Structure formats: C-alpha cells, structure tokens
Amino acid sequence: MPEHIRRGNATRSKHRAPIEHVFAYQKAVMGMTIRIIGMARARTKIGMANIVYNIRRL
Incomplete structure (x- = not known):
C-alpha cells in the first residue's frame, strides 16, 4: 500500500473509531x-x- 494512502486511512480511522463505538x-x-x-x-x-x-x- 502506498504511504499516502496509509496516512489517509490512519487519519480517517482516528475520526471514525470513537463514533463507531457509540453505534x-x-x-x-x-x-x-x-x-x-x-x-x-x-x-x-x-x-x-x-x-x-x-x-x-456519566
């Protein structure tokens, strides 16, 4: 996998993981x-x- 795609996936994963946990x-x-x-x-x-x-x- 090219490095720029790997970095993009890591960035998206950081934003998606907390949201998907709630769902x-x-x-x-x-x-x-x-x-x-x-x-x-x-x-x-x-x-x-x-x-x-x-x-x-809470």
Whole structure:
C-alpha cells in the first residue's frame, strides 16, 4: 500500500473509531433497531438512545 494512502486511512480511522463505538454499543447493549414508520418517530427514538448513552457514561 502506498504511504499516502496509509496516512489517509490512519487519519480517517482516528475520526471514525470513537463514533463507531457509540453505534456498536447502542446496537449491541441497547438492542437498537429502527422499525418505526415515520422520520419524526425514528429521530425521537435515536435521540432518546443518545440521551441514555450519555447518561450512562456519566
């Protein structure tokens, strides 16, 4: 793999890893699946899961 591609992948990985950890936690521990009709309800469910995740981190 060329060096410039390796550096780019490392930079992207540093930004993605903390975000993907949150989604993996919500999916595995909270059982987060979105099976709701309507964007407003889906946004509400995701927002509530984010609030619960942040409270648990406290």
